Amino acid sequence: xxxxxxxxxxxxRLEAYLSNLWxxxxxxxxxxxxxxxxxxxxxxxxxxIGGVSRGLILRRDPTGSLIDTDRQVEFLAYKSFHxxxxxxxxxxxxxxxxxxxxxxxxxxxxxxxxxxxxxMTEPYGARAGAIGKELFSILGRIARSDPHALPxxxxxxxxxxxxxxxxxxxxxxxxxxxxxxHPQPIVRAAMRRLRRNPPRPAQKLSVVHGDYRSGNFLHxxxxxxxxxxxxxMAHLGDPLEDLAWCFDPLWNHFDxxxxxxxxxxxxxxxxxxRDSGLVVDRSALAWWKLFxxxxxxxxxxxxxxEFVEGGHDLVLGFAGTYTARRHDRIMADRLAQLVEEGWx
Amino acid sequence: xxxxASDLLTGCIKTLSAQVAPEDAGLFMTARMRTVALLNxxxxxxxxxxxxxxxxxxxxxxxxxxxxxxxxAALAQEAAAAGDGDYAIATLDAANAKLxxxxxxxxxxxxxxxxxxxxRKILKFYRDMAERRELVLPPVKPG
Numbered sequence: 001x002x003x004x005x006x007x008x009x010x011x012x013r014l015e016a017y018l019s020n021l022w023x024x025x026x027x028x029x030x031x032x033x034x035x036x037x038x039x040x041x042x043x044x045x046x047x048x049i050g051g052v053s054r055g056l057i058l059r060r061d062p063t064g065s066l067i068d069t070d071r072q073v074e075f076l077a078y079k080s081f082h083x084x085x086x087x088x089x090x091x092x093x094x095x096x097x098x099x100x101x102x103x104x105x106x107x108x109x110x111x112x113x114x115x116x117x118x119x120m121t122e123p124y125g126a127r128a129g130a131i132g133k134e135l136f137s138i139l140g141r142i143a144r145s146d147p148h149a150l151p152x153x154x155x156x157x158x159x160x161x162x163x164x165x166x167x168x169x170x171x172x173x174x175x176x177x178x179x180x181x182h183p184q185p186i187v188r189a190a191m192r193r194l195r196r197n198p199p200r201p202a203q204k205l206s207v208v209h210g211d212y213r214s215g216n217f218l219h220x221x222x223x224x225x226x227x228x229x230x231x232x233m234a235h236l237g238d239p240l241e242d243l244a245w246c247f248d249p250l251w252n253h254f255d256x257x258x259x260x261x262x263x264x265x266x267x268x269x270x271x272x273x274r275d276s277g278l279v280v281d282r283s284a285l286a287w288w289k290l291f292x293x294x295x296x297x298x299x300x301x302x303x304x305x306e307f308v309e310g311g312h313d314l315v316l317g318f319a320g321t322y323t324a325r326r327h328d329r330i331m332a333d334r335l336a337q338l339v340e341e342g343w344x
Numbered sequence: 345x346x347x348x349a350s351d352l353l354t355g356c357i358k359t360l361s362a363q364v365a366p367e368d369a370g371l372f373m374t375a376r377m378r379t380v381a382l383l384n385x386x387x388x389x390x391x392x393x394x395x396x397x398x399x400x401x402x403x404x405x406x407x408x409x410x411x412x413x414x415x416x417a418a419l420a421q422e423a424a425a426a427g428d429g430d431y432a433i434a435t436l437d438a439a440n441a442k443l444x445x446x447x448x449x450x451x452x453x454x455x456x457x458x459x460x461x462x463x464r465k466i467l468k469f470y471r472d473m474a475e476r477r478e479l480v481l482p483p484v485k486p487g
Contacts, residue, residue, distance in 0.1 A: 009366065009367075010365070010367055011367065031367045032367055032369075032370050032371060032372070033365075033367050033368045033370075033371075033372040034371050034372055035371065035372055035375035035376075043367060117484060119481065119483055119484045120483065120484045120485075120486060121483045121484070121485055121486065122485075122486055123486065125486060181345045182345030182346075182437070182440075182441055182444070183441055183444035183445045183448060184444070185444050185447050185448045185451065185470065186470045186473075186474060188448050188451075189448075189451055189466075189467070189470065192452070192455065253483070254483045300346075304345070304346050304347055307347055307351065307355060308347050308351050312354060312355035312358045312359070313355075314355055314356065314359055314376060314379040314380065314383060315379060317347055317351070317352055317355045317379075317383055318379055318382060318383060318386075320346055320347055321346045321347055321352065321383075321386055321390075321479065322382075322386055322479055322481060324346050325346060325474070325477050325478045325479055326478060326479075328474040328477065328478075329471075329474035329475055329477075329478050331474070332467070332470040332471045332473070332474040332475075333471055333474075335467060335470070336464075336467040336468065336470070336471055339463070339464065339467055
């Protein structure tokens with residue numbers, strides 16, 4: 001395979017790679033980096049082969065990242081759910097970094113969609129109800145899927161149903177302990193409380209998207225979700241983890257009456273229950289809601305550390321400052337409320 | 345600790361002075377410039393209350409520990425010794441780190457002892473602390 005030097009423009013290196021892979025002359029046009037979080041560099045481009053042009057997305061590992069995620073997990077998550085829920089079609093996974101310096105994968109591009117900024121009020125306008133119905137229906141279908149029948153299951157050891165909460169909490173607590181640069185009494189208290197008041201075992205094992213929320217899907221502006229994105233934190237676990245994360249006030253677009261800026265929580269739960277075939281245990285959901293704030297705190301703690309000690313990626317700086325402090329407040333309020341409601 | 349104002353501005357300077365690859369121009373750089381603006385807004389908010397917020401939080405933690413009862417006298421002594429020095433942000437943050445560690449100790453002891461009153465008092469303190477530390481940005485309205 002011809003590997004061009006790193007000093008060659010990215011588009012030329014991509015052309016050489018795809019021409020070799022697809023055994024024909026490939027022209028890369030309109031290559032442009034697009035904003036898409038800090039866990040991967042994201043580029044859009046058109047690949048032309050034999051006079052036919054196709055819109056594609058390149059996701060390349062960054063030099064530093066928000067969280068250490070495996071591009072194979074993300075690629076296989078797309079592969080697992082393509083055809084089950086709206087996701088882009090995954091096409092190429094390159095685990096060696098040589099061709100484009102760092103590992104990457106390529107997937108089909110979904111055109112004509114918008115992504116809501118979490119800083120925006122009423123991002124879905126009059127279509128909020130339709131978006132909410134679809135958002136929680138899709139999440140229900142993800143929860144319903146048998147993880148053992150999906151390609152992604154090979155990436156993980158399946159936790160026991162009774163251990164889903166503990167494994168999730170252990171993992172994020174380890175991140176906080178590794179990356180904390182200043183003592184954080186609120187999250188410490190939240191983690192102790194979560195351990196003393198564990199939820200019931202998961203009803204079933206599911207693929208958990210890991211970052212399912214407003215801002216991580218493309219919609220057409222007319223009430224239809226075109227693609228669920230950003231599967232890099234996918235894992236196996238309790239499906240309530242995704243539901244609670246999506247309900248977190250951080251993603252509600254400053255509207256406490258609607259989850260993810262879409263519909264009321266009760267309606268969202270009813271849709272999710274209908275399409276997952278599961279029943280939401282409200283006390284377990286309360287546990288996962290507090291856990292969501294802890295998980296957020298871990299992500300923002302790592303963001304802050306990497307911003308200061310790493311490459312000063314501004315997205316990490318924003319997450320490690322504004323988002324961290326907002327989530328601290330959500331966590332402190334939720335913790336106090338749960339203790340008032342009888343948590344030991 | 346969340347990044348300091350100095351950290352945030354350093355990040356902005358690095359971004360603004362970095363060479364831009366051709367494929368990074370356009371949408372990506374437009375988004376980056378918006379983030380530079382947002383971070384400058386955060387810096388302005390943080391600097392407006394920088395020292396006073398830290399002095400107040402440190403004093404409140406010392407008071408909370410001092411009033412926790414005779415069983416926590418050793419912690420109270422340590423807290424009193426964690427002074428604010430010359431009020432430089434770095435000195436205040438160093439004192440804050442010591443005080444927060446003592447507060448974590450105090451809370452763990454209160455929980456182990458089943459001291460519900462102190463537990464609730466600390467939880468209320470956490471809410472107030474998080475509220476004071478929050479940096480409020482105005483939401484973006486559609487259109």
